Amino acid sequence: MKWMEDYTLAYNARANWDQKSYDWHTSDFSLVKPDxxxxxxxxxxxxxxxxxxxxxxxxxxxxxxxxxxETDEGYEMLGQAYLFANCVGQASEGEQKVKDGQGREWDVKIPGAFKFQYVKKDIAVHGGFEMRRAEIMSESMPAVQILMKRGVMKL
Structure with a gap:
């Protein structure tokens, strides 16, 4: 799972987010959003x-x-994680921070689950694997509540 750790750290750092495609993904990468x-x-x-x-x-x-x-083409993984995030907008009065396992403070903690498909590829740029599919399940309400209090989002 070292590959997934490296992927996640690059993703969280928003590495190469200016590109039309991502070199961690296969050319047929697909995504299922939480909705x-x-x-x-x-x-x-x-x-x-x-x-x-x-x-x-x-x-x-x-x-x-x-x-x-393990699958015929690589691996699949089902995992759970907390997404800690800082939200856009000005913090509202009374907002409380949450801490991750390393003690860092964030605006919000969101529980989620993820299912990934990885394909073995000898020519893959990152450790011989590429992600073919990502399915994301998450609870958006904690972030929505903060964004609404900050006036960033309205219903």
Whole structure:
């Protein structure tokens, strides 16, 4: 799971987010968003993946459970993680910070689950694997509440 740790750290650092595609992904990468919407065009899936994080100025994924199994083409993984994030907008009065496992303070802690497909590729830039599919399940309400209090989001 070292590959996934490296991927997550690069993702959280927003490395190469200015690119139309991501060299960690296969050319047929697909994404399923928390609302169930599926994107099968790799460039659109990458754009939608980044868009999920636009309400945040910075974020950190802290995994706490995962199961991995081998497939004919590589591996699949089902994991759970907390997403710690700082939200856009000015903090409202009375807002309280939350701490991650390293003691760093964040605006919000969001529980989530993820299912990933990885494909073995000898020519892959990052450790012989590329991600083919990502399915994200998360609870958006903690972030929505903060963004509404900050006036960034309205219903």
């Amino acid at each position: 169930g919407t599926e994107f099968t065009d790799a460039e659109e899936a990458w754009a939608q993946s980044k868009a999920l994080y636009t309400p945040f100025t910075s974020e950190f994924h802290e995994p706490y459970f995962l199961v991995t199994w």
